[in-house]
Amino acid sequence: MSVKQIAILFSGEGSNMEVLIKKLHQKRFDDFEVEVVAAITNKPDAKGIKKADDLGIDVIMIDHKSYDSREAFDMKLVETLQDLDVDLTILAGFMRILTPVFTDTIKAINIHPALLPLYKGADALKRSFEGKETTAGVTAHLVVSEVDGGEMVLQKSFDKTGMDFDTFEEKIHACEHEIFPKAVIKVLQNLH
Numbered sequence: 001m002s003v004k005q006i007a008i009l010f011s012g013e014g015s016n017m018e019v020l021i022k023k024l025h026q027k028r029f030d031d032f033e034v035e036v037v038a039a040i041t042n043k044p045d046a047k048g049i050k051k052a053d054d055l056g057i058d059v060i061m062i063d064h065k066s067y068d069s070r071e072a073f074d075m076k077l078v079e080t081l082q083d084l085d086v087d088l089t090i091l092a093g094f095m096r097i098l099t100p101v102f103t104d105t106i107k108a109i110n111i112h113p114a115l116l117p118l119y120k121g122a123d124a125l126k127r128s129f130e131g132k133e134t135t136a137g138v139t140a141h142l143v144v145s146e147v148d149g150g151e152m153v154l155q156k157s158f159d160k161t162g163m164d165f166d167t168f169e170e171k172i173h174a175c176e177h178e179i180f181p182k183a184v185i186k187v188l189q190n191l192h
């Protein structure tokens with residue numbers, strides 16, 4: 001049985017990271033097992049650090065403020081992921097725009113709190129809440145150099161009619177936690 005190695009990048013709360021570790025780490029799927037080899041953050045005060053620690057996952061700190069350019073930061077990420085021999089990199093609330101230094105080299109999947117191609121980019125959750133559509137949702141997609149522009153892997157939508165912001169936010173996170181682990185497995189199953 002083969003082992004597929006993943007690393008999870010996060011910047012804040014880390015709720016998606018926590019769910020991914022609990023649902024995937026050292027679990028068996030078809031003919032492979034998943035190993036979360038590290039959680040990587042760019043934020044020294046990220047709340048998710050404790051969550052990863054508590055689950056026994058090594059946390060690597062790469063503070064973007066220590067680098068002179070986006071490219072230099074991305075190169076450090078690439079080198080770290082290559083040293084870890086990662087098969088798939090997971091962006092779980094990783095709030096950095098990535099340059100082609102990263103996107104041309106690293107196979108990665110991201111979770112976005114909107115129904116792409118609607119509401120690409122920053123503040124998507126708030127903009128989706130305020131948008132005129134009655135349907136909202138979340139998207140797991142592959143990462144390319146265009147921000148939130150890669151191939152969709154899975155989406156989940158819901159009717160947001162009558163929801164206040166807190167209920168909407170909770171629903172978005174519940175949808176993310178439901179589809180993101182499934183989307184990661186789907187991509188891993190298709191890796192050669």
Ligand code: GAR
Nearest residue numbers: 012013014015016017093111112113
């Ligand atoms: C999630 O809602 C995720 O979709 C969003 O950040 C949140 C992280 O929450 N990501 C983006 O907006 C990326 N553009 P978490 O830290 O609790 O997983």
